[in-house]
Amino acid sequence: MSLPPGPSELPIVQAMKFGADPYGFLEQCSERFGDSFTLQLPFDPPRVVTSNPALVRQIFALKAEDYEQAQQAFPANIGERSLLFLDGEEHKRDRQLLMPPLHGERLRSYALGIQEITAREAKRLRPGDTLEVHELLQTITLDVVLQCIFGMRLGAESEQVREPLVRWLNGVMQPLTFFAASALKSTRVRAFLDGVASRRLNSSRPALLPWERWADAKNEVIAVLRSKVEHARTHGTEGREDVLALLATARYEDGTSMEIDGIVDELVTLLIGGHETTANTLTWTLAHLLANRPAHQRVLDEIHRVFGGGPVVATRAQELVYTEAAIKEAMRLTPIAPAVGRHLRRPVELGDWSLPPGTIVWPCVALAHRRADSWPNPEQYRPERFLEDSSPSTNTFFPFGGGRRTCIGVAFATFEMRIVLAELLRRLDLTLAEGAKVEGEFRGITIAPKKEFRVKVGAVRNG
Ligand code: HEM
Numbered sequence: 001m002s003l004p005p006g007p008s009e010l011p012i013v014q015a016m017k018f019g020a021d022p023y024g025f026l027e028q029c030s031e032r033f034g035d036s037f038t039l040q041l042p043f044d045p046p047r048v049v050t051s052n053p054a055l056v057r058q059i060f061a062l063k064a065e066d067y068e069q070a071q072q073a074f075p076a077n078i079g080e081r082s083l084l085f086l087d088g089e090e091h092k093r094d095r096q097l098l099m100p101p102l103h104g105e106r107l108r109s110y111a112l113g114i115q116e117i118t119a120r121e122a123k124r125l126r127p128g129d130t131l132e133v134h135e136l137l138q139t140i141t142l143d144v145v146l147q148c149i150f151g152m153r154l155g156a157e158s159e160q161v162r163e164p165l166v167r168w169l170n171g172v173m174q175p176l177t178f179f180a181a182s183a184l185k186s187t188r189v190r191a192f193l194d195g196v197a198s199r200r201l202n203s204s205r206p207a208l209l210p211w212e213r214w215a216d217a218k219n220e221v222i223a224v225l226r227s228k229v230e231h232a233r234t235h236g237t238e239g240r241e242d243v244l245a246l247l248a249t250a251r252y253e254d255g256t257s258m259e260i261d262g263i264v265d266e267l268v269t270l271l272i273g274g275h276e277t278t279a280n281t282l283t284w285t286l287a288h289l290l291a292n293r294p295a296h297q298r299v300l301d302e303i304h305r306v307f308g309g310g311p312v313v314a315t316r317a318q319e320l321v322y323t324e325a326a327i328k329e330a331m332r333l334t335p336i337a338p339a340v341g342r343h344l345r346r347p348v349e350l351g352d353w354s355l356p357p358g359t360i361v362w363p364c365v366a367l368a369h370r371r372a373d374s375w376p377n378p379e380q381y382r383p384e385r386f387l388e389d390s391s392p393s394t395n396t397f398f399p400f401g402g403g404r405r406t407c408i409g410v411a412f413a414t415f416e417m418r419i420v421l422a423e424l425l426r427r428l429d430l431t432l433a434e435g436a437k438v439e440g441e442f443r444g445i446t447i448a449p450k451k452e453f454r455v456k457v458g459a460v461r462n463g
Contacts, residue, residue: 079265151242
């Protein structure tokens, strides 16, 4: 058999059901068809979804030449040299260069910045305020990227790039462009947007069409990033630890350095990969904690025991083991990436099926994380399970994907989330606001709690 069975509804109906309730729709399909099934979304090749641990392992072990990522339905023209679109040797080379700044001892140098940004945002709040948590966390995680990754001083310098960046990304990452990417082929949509951007560089006419405005915004962002990379190359980067500075001076194994355009594309990729993902995961973590009083209290006790009421510091952040488990448990129950995709370039035998080239295989994070044979009482939010088993198998727990394309920011995100969560909770007493709903909605790439998720600020501790 070539493909596992799946829902027979029209592709548009399947897409609408997925968009309205992503976790629920996947669960319903799995109840009807078992742990592997095929979805058919509009204009897409068939998508084989699986949560079967043996098949997940097989997919993560696929060779680089078995699939190609350049075709993934990602409409944003973040640059074709982005890691997200590279395949084969080029992908491997850029990954090797991007990994060191996001790992190991380097992370410690980012801790103070992350703590200060979080404290600054928490200090703006007053007892009695009602807060849209996702917005707060987005502000924090964007500033973390601007400072730690782009090496910008927060204030006048970062503001120069923040506004056009938001304008560009809000423009190119919306349902309309995702739809166009599926209907017309994503590489064409990106090429169109890039064509507009390069024509706008030589035009003095004001932007009239929406994509001309997005193009102007992109050109502003790229100009700032290019000049920062050029400055780092000509004036040196002594004493700097940000990712931009490290990439500007890094060299491939053969001794050559990365082209400036390549560095700029990768910096934007890190922003795309590292900002919304982290904000959404933290929002989900707060949603679960505020709905689970004992777990919430245990996190507060741990933060108090480790930092004694003072600011969160990097040297002791790894002692926050329960807090870490609380974040992992949120990623288990409500992973922000419902699945990870591989676009097959060659025929692949997967279990009983012979998948033709062009098929998308979709190891399903959301379903794998709720399998009763891997996770007893899967519906229950219970961080303790990660203390009892601190390193679950990578084919039953994979919020960061797997294999040669595993998320490059795992260590950075884990480090950042621990500090942000601890610093926020030590400063603010938070409870769910009246009528707060905690349901997920699909936002193009990730699943976030709906905007109705609000919390109430009780006591505020400064200092
Ligand atoms: C909680 C936070 C995060 C989650 C849940 C997350 C999740 C993911 C997932 C599921 C993938 C796809 C992996 C695959 O296809 O197997 C991915 C890829 C990626 N992520 Fe993350 N991510 C997070 C944070 C970050 C951060 C902080 C950065 C950078 C600073 C980052 C950069 C990337 C990049 C560049 C890729 C593409 C890797 C490649 O294609 O080789 N992510 N992430």
